[in-house]
Amino acid sequence: MSRAAPTGWQAVHDEALRRIQTREWPPGALIPGEEDLAAELGCARATVNRALRELAEAGLLERRRKAGTRVTEVPSRRAQMSISRIAEEIETRGARPGYALIAADDTPMPPARRHALGIGPDTPTRHVEALHLADGAPYVHENRWISLAAMPAAASADFTTMSANEWLLRHAPFSHGTLDYSAAAAGEAASHLGCDAQTPVMVLDRATFGPETPITWVRLTYAPGFHLHMKI
Amino acid sequence: MSRAAPTGWQAVHDEALRRIQTREWPPGALIPGEEDLAAELGCARATVNRALRELAEAGLLERRRKAGTRVTEVPSRRAQMSISRIAEEIETRGARPGYALIAADDTPMPPARRHALGIGPDTPTRHVEALHLADGAPYVHENRWISLAAMPAAASADFTTMSANEWLLRHAPFSHGTLDYSAAAAGEAASHLGCDAQTPVMVLDRATFGPETPITWVRLTYAPGFHLHMKI
Incomplete structure (x- = not known):
């Protein structure tokens, strides 16, 4: 120089x-x-x-x-990963995104998750279960609860064509959240993902908070073969 | 304001x-x-x-x-994760780190990995296999190849007490790299991790490059129960 x-x-x-x-x-x-x-x-x-x-x-x-x-003597480096709409994530992987609603109902949120997220036992939630597809094949199974205290409009939102993931990104005053990846057997998601219940798959537990209140908790169970890619 | x-x-x-x-x-x-x-x-x-x-x-x-x-209409957010020494990662999780060398030898690098990393067939490599422990229990199994073209000193380095992970962080002119997480059956690492070969575990394939040359490729196979935590 x-x-x-x-x-x-x-x-x-x-x-x-x-x-x-x-x-x-x-x-x-x-x-x-x-x-x-x-x-x-x-x-x-x-x-x-x-x-x-x-x-x-x-x-x-x-x-x-x-x-x-x-x-720095022994540098610690930060890895970065972009979090986007699931449909966009699928497009980034070069596939055509698809979506199918499995259920939108009042299935109660597991108490342990309520506790972890800070949603009281009396706060109503809406449950949404869906499957996201890449080129017609299962990509990720979504099992989600939305706090109606934070997002009252979710009670009547139609998730048939727009996924809860997309609806929340458009409507929720998203502030911060936590991501927790682990490996697990596909278990209950196996039938939707087209694999055996024992197949190892990647699971993402994601909690999202607005400036003041918890908004949603979702468990995403990815189809076998999913890789999470990051750069350092 | x-x-x-x-x-x-x-x-x-x-x-x-x-x-x-x-x-x-x-x-x-x-x-x-x-x-x-x-x-x-x-x-x-x-x-x-x-x-x-x-x-x-x-x-x-x-x-x-x-x-x-x-x-931004539909914001995509970035998740960040700090990449540090494995021993430090274990300490961050509140446990006492331990380390045991399994092998340091000339086991050839798999050709597909050579190709992916851009290490020619004639470039010598050193193979290091080790186990990292948290409070005495298996934490992660490390299976690594180091390019001796990039790091000639690795040929004679003693990885008995200092792990290759730590040695490289101290000696290699680390520039950039890729991280690839997936879920897999524990397989060959199972005996070191104290689980069945069928147990779902998290696998990290990490490639590291210096400013000009590929330095190392490592497969880290985490013990069952490992969670990768990130914030958004």
Whole structure:
């Protein structure tokens, strides 16, 4: 990188990353101050700050207000995964999405799940069971409860053509949530997924909360062969 | 938020998030320009920019250079997960980490994996098989190949006390990688994990690359009961 060229934060980021990877800045080492780097690389201090913040967020640098910035000794990295509509997830995998409602009824929410989500025993819920398809084949079985305290409109929503997944993404004031993946035998979802009850499958338990209230809990049981892909 | 109070980017972020969640800024709507927001909220335009960038990175806003910034119609959210040393992962789960080397040898890397990783048939590799323990119980079985073209020192490294996982994090110029989780029967790892070969378990296939060369491929087979937890 030439000192004379005007320098954006991405170029500073790449240069700093190069120095970390080539061990010009070895693990544990204190790196130069922002002002020195700005002078060396011919850019504003704010540009250096932006670039180093990215590297700190990626876990490669450790920034301390007074002690300066060090190269992380044993970096922990963050993996990212995009959470989207199930139909979109299927399209991303290059398949045509399909949807079939199995049941929309008052099946009670399991008490343990109510407790985990913070939905009291008197709060009404609506139960929705559905199957999502990829090119006509089972992709994931959805077993969901929606809190009618958070989403009263879910009581009368028609999930025949629009899935609860899509309906909630459009209507619920989604704020934060938890995802819990595990491996399990297909069990009760097996008949919908077209496999044996003993077949190992990926299960996703997902809880979603609005700014103030729990909205929904869903167990997604993926068909055999599903892979969860992430980048680091 | 009072117009008079000095406003940091986090406060602007929270206020914008509130407007999105309450649908004061409804899905698909164009939001006010950065200068207008800065004037309204009593802060610098750069502060607004920082806050909106965070919301765009979280998938809640869509920014177009000339067309302005819109609230995402059906937001796709990103889940984040921290990737750290296996020993650290075990500690995070509140258990005491343990490690036992099973084999460090020249077992050839499966050709399909060589191909997927881009390691030619003539590139030497070292094979390492190990078991990681949590409070003395099997936590995850590790079956790994390291490219000696990328990491010649791995040929003579002693993995008896330091795991290949830890050794690589300390020595390899880690740049990027892929993670692939799936559910499978425990199979060959079953005897090490203390379960039946048919037991459903979570499998992680992880490929790691340096700036220029593939470094390592590892299959981690987790003990039954493992959960992968993420936040959105």
